[in-house]
Amino acid sequence: MIQRRSLLTGAGAAAGLAVAAPSRFAIAQPARQRVLKLVPQANLTSLDPVWTTANVTRNHAYMIHDMLYGMDAGFVPRPQLAEGAVEEDEGRTVTITMRDGPRFHDGEKVRAQDAVASLNRWMKRSPMGQKLATFVDELVVVDDRRLRFRMKRRFPLLLNALAQVSNSPPFIIPERLARTDAFTQIRDTTGCGPFRFKEDEFNSGSMVVYERNDAYSPTPAGTPSLTAGPKLPKFERVEWHIITDASTAAAALQTGEIDWFEQPPPEIQLLLKRNRQISIEEIDPLPLVGVLRFNHLHGPFNNKKIRQALLPAINQTDFMSAIVGLEPDIYMDNVGVFTPGTPLASQVGLEPLMGPRSVDKAKALLKEAGYNNELMRLIGPTDILAPSAMTQVAADLVRRLDFNADIALGDWGTVVQRRTSREPVDKGGWSMLLTSFSSFDFVDPSAHFPLRGNGAGAWVGWPDVPQLETLRDEWFVAPDLAAQKKIAEDMQRIVMDELPYIPVGAYKSMTAINKNLKGRVAGFAIMWNLERA
Numbered sequence: 001m002i003q004r005r006s007l008l009t010g011a012g013a014a015a016g017l018a019v020a021a022p023s024r025f026a027i028a029q030p031a032r033q034r035v036l037k038l039v040p041q042a043n044l045t046s047l048d049p050v051w052t053t054a055n056v057t058r059n060h061a062y063m064i065h066d067m068l069y070g071m072d073a074g075f076v077p078r079p080q081l082a083e084g085a086v087e088e089d090e091g092r093t094v095t096i097t098m099r100d101g102p103r104f105h106d107g108e109k110v111r112a113q114d115a116v117a118s119l120n121r122w123m124k125r126s127p128m129g130q131k132l133a134t135f136v137d138e139l140v141v142v143d144d145r146r147l148r149f150r151m152k153r154r155f156p157l158l159l160n161a162l163a164q165v166s167n168s169p170p171f172i173i174p175e176r177l178a179r180t181d182a183f184t185q186i187r188d189t190t191g192c193g194p195f196r197f198k199e200d201e202f203n204s205g206s207m208v209v210y211e212r213n214d215a216y217s218p219t220p221a222g223t224p225s226l227t228a229g230p231k232l233p234k235f236e237r238v239e240w241h242i243i244t245d246a247s248t249a250a251a252a253l254q255t256g257e258i259d260w261f262e263q264p265p266p267e268i269q270l271l272l273k274r275n276r277q278i279s280i281e282e283i284d285p286l287p288l289v290g291v292l293r294f295n296h297l298h299g300p301f302n303n304k305k306i307r308q309a310l311l312p313a314i315n316q317t318d319f320m321s322a323i324v325g326l327e328p329d330i331y332m333d334n335v336g337v338f339t340p341g342t343p344l345a346s347q348v349g350l351e352p353l354m355g356p357r358s359v360d361k362a363k364a365l366l367k368e369a370g371y372n373n374e375l376m377r378l379i380g381p382t383d384i385l386a387p388s389a390m391t392q393v394a395a396d397l398v399r400r401l402d403f404n405a406d407i408a409l410g411d412w413g414t415v416v417q418r419r420t421s422r423e424p425v426d427k428g429g430w431s432m433l434l435t436s437f438s439s440f441d442f443v444d445p446s447a448h449f450p451l452r453g454n455g456a457g458a459w460v461g462w463p464d465v466p467q468l469e470t471l472r473d474e475w476f477v478a479p480d481l482a483a484q485k486k487i488a489e490d491m492q493r494i495v496m497d498e499l500p501y502i503p504v505g506a507y508k509s510m511t512a513i514n515k516n517l518k519g520r521v522a523g524f525a526i527m528w529n530l531e532r533a
Contacts, residue, residue: 034236037258042384045413053167064191065171069163070228077163078228091154101217112147117178124182166441194233208240234531261512266325286439287506305369307499311352313362316505322389330508349493376431381412390434463500
């Protein structure tokens with residue numbers, strides 16, 4: 001039985017004044033007013049956003065790091081650490097000038113040398129960064145405040161790449177850290193963002209603590225929108241309490257022991273809606289997309305016919321209602337490769353996922369494909385809402401399809417580590433997993449991890465689908481939106497044939513937050529600009 005943790009441990013606030021707030025107000029606040037307490041979506045196990053695509057690591061990284069550019073809610077890049085950019089030679093030379101004020105948490109100035117080293121590391125792992133690298137002849141330091149891209153040809157999405165919101169954004173870290181191999185995790189959390197990571201209070205599985213960075217230099221331009229505009233840390237201290245039992249987290253929210261429950265399950269949402277002090281609202285105006293990912297390296301799913309055999313049995317409504325309940329307003333079926341409600345989304349090629357569903361037909365197709373009772377392993381978490389719910393649906397499905405299935409469940413941190421294994425099943429590897437991605441991850445092909453088909457260089461599962469890579473290359477240089485849409489439709493047709501993964505629907509992620517908090521920036525669990533009324 002899960003015991004309720006004490007939520008008041010370490011509630012003392014760090015010294016310092018709130019950014020852009022009168023000092024007498026900060027001093028007058030009681031200790032509780034100066035601390036924000038969140039139950040995050042999952043335990044934090046990796047601190048390096050380049051190394052993993054886990055959303056909780058991305059959220060952590062936004063607390064402590066900053067970027068050259070941020071992205072507003074309209075997907076327009078805006079300067080953050082950058083002051084601006086100048087294009088020359090028809091866009092083949094781009095010089096970015098950095099602001100003079102920002103410093104890292106250790107007091108060192110943020111320099112162009114740090115930005116160049118950080119971007120070089122990022123370009124080795126991020127899908128958008130990898131594509132940018134193919135356009136870059138050289139990325140050089142001009143002086144401490146200027147860096148210069150010399151391009152083989154103009155790359156229209158350069159600033160969009162530098163403002164990427166999705167998993168593995170191009171955060172700027174000290175040069176000494178950025179020289180770490182991109183496939184080696186960094187544990188040092190020195191950043192230049194609005195909060196500092198309290199390593200001395202970090203207890204994975206229990207508590208993550210941040211304190212306000214009083215030396216933070218927010219951009220003076222724009223208004224807060226997604227990751228753009230001034231990031232003002234209003235709380236002196238932010239605590240993430242890892243509570244895996246939803247009822248315990250809900251009780252703590254109702255009593256005021258925590259302020260924000262990031263991902264309450266549907267039944268808990270119904271309970272919390274009765275409390276007038278709590279708001280249940282969309283954390284992101286756009287939906288998240290769920291995926292069923294295959295391991296293409298080993299049997300049984302290295303056989304395309306076996307992957308295709310599952311399609312008649314896939315019911316997107318089953319997967320989505322397991323996450324959000326039976327409220328049709330907050331989930332979508334007939335969902336393809338791109339985020340519903342965005343320009344590239346369509347239903348082209350989705351016929352195998354539409355119409356009557358049939359487990360019997362899927363079983364017949366599995367037999368025709370040559371499935372011969374080989375062991376397959378479904379891995380999934382028990383402690384994070386969406387992947388856990390979808391994994392339970394998949395576990396039931398593979399049993400009904402008569403797979404020789406090993407259902408291996410664990411905490412999210414273990415799953416994130418385990419899914420990187422390229423070993424066969426009999427040596428601890430995996431065959432199938434389910435997860436979801438933020439809306440901005442699937443807006444287009446640029447940062448869409450599961451859409452890559454570059455084999456050993458692809459996201460976990462490692463599909464080798466050269467046609468996807470060719471179309472992706474064409475998308476980056478498409479002359480207009482109509483051409484981009486045509487390419488996106490072709491990509492979706494190939495996905496539904498080759499099945500690097502199966503789309504299993506989309507849903508609105510609902511969050512529960514105390515109504516005495518104001519200023520929340522929509523998109524994900526954003527802590528800056530949030531304050532107590």
